[in-house]
Amino acid sequence: KAGVTQTPRYLIKTRGQQVTLSCSPISGHRSVSWYQQTPGQGLQFLFEYFSETQRNKGNFPGRFSGRQFSNSRSEMNVSTLELGDSALYLCASSLARTEYGYTFGSGTRLTVV
Amino acid sequence: AQSVTQLGSHVSVSEGALVLLRCNYSSSVPPYLFWYVQYPNQGLQLLLKYTTGATLVKGINGFEAEFKKSETSFHLTKPSAHMSDAAEYFCAVSDRGSTGGFKTIFGAGTRLFVKA
Numbered sequence: 001k002a003g004v005t006q007t008p009r010y011l012i013k014t015r016g017q018q019v020t021l022s023c024s025p026i027s028g029h030r031s032v033s034w035y036q037q038t039p040g041q042g043l044q045f046l047f048e049y050f051s052e053t054q055r056n057k058g059n060f061p062g063r064f065s066g067r068q069f070s071n072s073r074s075e076m077n078v079s080t081l082e083l084g085d086s087a088l089y090l091c092a093s094s095l096a097r098t099e100y101g102y103t104f105g106s107g108t109r110l111t112v113v
Numbered sequence: 114a115q116s117v118t119q120l121g122s123h124v125s126v127s128e129g130a131l132v133l134l135r136c137n138y139s140s141s142v143p144p145y146l147f148w149y150v151q152y153p154n155q156g157l158q159l160l161l162k163y164t165t166g167a168t169l170v171k172g173i174n175g176f177e178a179e180f181k182k183s184e185t186s187f188h189l190t191k192p193s194a195h196m197s198d199a200a201e202y203f204c205a206v207s208d209r210g211s212t213g214g215f216k217t218i219f220g221a222g223t224r225l226f227v228k229a
Contacts, residue, residue: 007157035219042219042221043203043219043222045217048216051216090156090157092157094154099145099164101147101162102147102149102157102217103127103159104156106154106155106156107156
């Protein structure tokens, strides 16, 4: 079966712009979580969506937002990009319960210049 | 709040030697514990998980981990390292949030080098 698909794979943006990243979870998975990965901070939890509702949120500024559609596909948006937003953004899907673990996408590498 | 500590940011072993990657956690009971592996330019892949039941958990690629509640540890082992095991390994703990959702917290990662 198809895995978690993230688009685009690579992105270069300028400071002050905004960006939207997309994630299609595994068919049947209703939970989608987003993580930011950087060499200095490691994997940082952004938010989790389940059935179009944000169920949990990490400690990121309001510039980071997301949503989930009725088909479980998810998008995250970062407005007013800063240099420090350069990172690998990973989407992870799961069946509803935490103990199942995640299936990750390959990520979107965002570079802000 | 839960946390995960991985001891050693880099571990180097010879091919054929024992692999031991250490992980300690703090969490409310019961903890859900995971090990993931990440190869360059890829996402993370689930190696194994502990939820309930048997404390020795077997995963893919010959890896296993033992949950020791008294030591709050979940160390990852493999009897004999292969060159293909070279990657970064992440220990993680999952927490049921107050809103009903869940959040998985990852350790800082341990990069495994395998020498020929």
